[in-house]
Amino acid sequence: MYVSNEWNDYEVIDTGNGEKLERWGDVILRRPDPQIIWPIANEDKAWRDVHGHYHRSSSGGGSWEMKKPIPERWTISFDQLKFYIKPTSFKHTGLFPEQAANWRWMMDKISNAKRPINVLNLFAYTGGASVACASAGASVVHVDAAKGMVQWAKENLALSGLGDRPVRFITDDVFKFVQREQRRGNHYDAIIMDPPSYGRGPSGETWKLEQSLYPFVESCLSILSDKPLFFLINSYTTGISPTVLNNILTMTVKQRYGGRISAGELGLPITKSGMNLPCGILGRWEE
Template sequence: MTASTTQRNDLASAATRPARRPRMQAPVMLETEGWADYALLDSGHGRKLERYGRYRVVRPEEQALWTPRMDASVWDAADATFVGIGDEETDGRWRMKTPVGDTWPMRYDDIGFLGRFTAFRHVGVFPEQATHWQWLAERIAAANRPTKVLNLFGYTGLASLVAARAGAEVVHIDASKKAIGWARENQVEAGLPDLPIRWICEDAVKFVAREERRGNRYDGIILDPPKFGRGPKGEVWDIFAALPDMLRACAGLLTDNPSFLILTAYSIRSSFLSMHELTAEALAGRDGVVESGELVIREEGGGRALSTSLFSRWSADG
């Protein structure tokens, strides 16, 4: 065998050899039972009954295939019920039984924020994310060093406030001016005006590409993308078409000594295994652990568990 033949064989072997990957853990069910200002009270027949601060709210929930435990009169007495059919992006309206102002105050772990009824059936917080908030705060605090966090598709800013309070410098990106305005309101409501957070209204894909060119790097990245969306200049986001490139680009934005990456996906026809393998591929060559599965909310009092979303998250320290 000639030297050139040996070299070709070595190159072919290297090309087919799997890259080093983080350790893999799946399936993982991350569960919250709520807190003082939030509870899943009951669910069933395609709906869920929740408590947000002082209001009881009924919203559609196609995952709730079972029968409600509580009497229909309890559901009928809810302060607000979302009326509308269709998917997560369909406009609807709220039927109010109780007079409700523009906003109302809530708290999570001593961080104040504002609830608000929107035309898309949301109220400004995704309670199941609390398990991620606790996890990232622990990592930021444990790092005991300056930590820079990028929050993409950051919505109303709860994760950004949690990260900044834990000691991180945060860059928060969302394509909606309304969401950015709401996030700023939440920072005021939290009584934390001096936290180091940059609130930026911009298309996430364009921002990540520009950060890559600039050579800016982050110790932690949070991605909470919608299934479908539009940027401030009409940019189109489709999670199945855009997520692979976005995740690879985000992996490239991590520092040489990073801490974490969190991906959450809502309302998509997919398996958490898809997120799991995609995240592992994007982070090939790094150590640490990728864990993936579902975020679930447990009904108050230890009742049934309701799955809300898929997730995949990586931590450098395992």
């Protein structure tokens, strides 16, 4: 497991009964998590003394119950990186803190490459990886289909004092963007992707990770440079093993370029129990 244990501004305080108790800076939130199938060891005052509690609805979705006033959005830091946090209607806050383990790895790879690195970040959300790569000196192309998330990513980059770095923000369907890059003959030294379990393209095309991930990764080979640095796949799709990502990368990137693959779970330390909370999986290829 790749545990993101370098945070000061974020903490999983406790877990149990399908929920996690988290600290985001000075704000305490209680949110559902399907991986937490164990009981709360001691549902003490901390579980009740929260700023916000997200309740699942039996009909799908859910809503926030705000118990204390909080800012419309606030800032947390990871090293020199800064991010805006805001509770959204679909339980998320705009950041997946377990990804810090990937940020650190990518920053180290880019810093130690001793050459210019062009990064393509697909399904890029609010830009945690884009900000991390830019801070390490890479040129970044950030692509996401959601206009609001791309704007959030721009604001995160500026918040981190990196607004002058060479980052292009593109609101587009990632599949069509990759096809256009193939036709243009553009190439990247590193590709990051965090594909959804399900999705629909602008013309009604259906994405289902189990059927679509392998051919999409294969199509990305044509936009890798002659000397790629890394290829990272994240997944939060239930039932997909890290070995699946290992196998896909072995049959695509490693078959063409050699190199090394590692795969496993992402995790966050739980302060109260000393255990780790599983938070999705990753597959990494590196030169």
